[in-house]
Amino acid sequence: MAYVSAALVLVGLVAAVNLLLTFGIVRRLREQTAELAALRAGGGAPVMPDNDVAYPAGTPLDQFITTDVDGVAVSSTTLGSRPLVGFFSPHCLPCKEQLPAFVEHARTRPGGRDGVLAVVVGTAEETAEVVRQLRAVARVVTEPDQGQVQRAFGVTGFPGFILVEDGVVAASNFLLGAVAEHDTAAQPAAG
Structure with missing residues (x-):
């Protein structure tokens, strides 16, 4: 018992x-x-203290050299003084949702596609559709996860949007709107 x-x-x-x-x-x-x-x-x-997906504002940009999908060399020095950079993954739902807004913002941005860099992470087959959408408005680089461009910007998640001013991160966020507002506000002063 x-x-x-x-x-x-x-x-x-x-x-x-x-x-x-x-x-x-x-x-x-x-x-x-x-x-x-x-x-x-x-x-x-x-709002979380660690919601940055890339280096925070004020961080100097690390150096990198790579080749875009058109075979042209791209480096931290060839992007100009105010590049807008977007990081995308073809498997990321928020990336797919924000891609049209990024394309539209890049299309209306002064300086054309030479002042916009889009980094798409994955194999050639996986990235083909995203690359097709971005190619007209940005210089596009494809690379594997944790490639050298991602490391240069300290990217830890997708999507990631970064505005660089004179080699220093001016704004970074996983929401395009936050970075686009900063970009638009700074354009008259830069233009």
């Missing part, structure tokens, strides 16, 4: 621990669902 009582107490304790863990998981899933809904709705993401 003592064994049965001990077994019942043990099963009860295991069930109680399981219930507590389940409540914790459900709470975390609710938080993540709310964060995802905010991102998809386009209303800014929750």
Whole structure:
């Protein structure tokens, strides 16, 4: 009889621990669902201290040299004094959602495609459609994950948008709107 009582107490304790863990998981899933809904709705993401996807404003740009999809050399010095840089992954839903806005902003930006760099991460087959959309408005580079251009900008996620002014990051964010506002506000002073 003592064994049965001990077994019942043990099963009860295991069930109680399981219930507590389940409540914790459900709470975390609710938080993540709310964060995802905010991102998809386009209303800014929750403000977090580590929401940068690239080097923060004020960081000097690291040097890099690569070749774009047209076979032309691209480096940190050939982008001009105020390049806009976008990082995309063909498997990233937020990248697909923000791509048309990036193309439109790049199309209306003074200086044409030479002042805009788009970096698409993946294989040639994976990146073909994104490259096709970007090619008319930007110099496009494709590279594997954690390639040299991503490392030069400190990119840790996608999409990533960076505005560089005189070799220093002026703005960076995973939302184009934040960087585009800074870019548009600085254009009359630069133009």
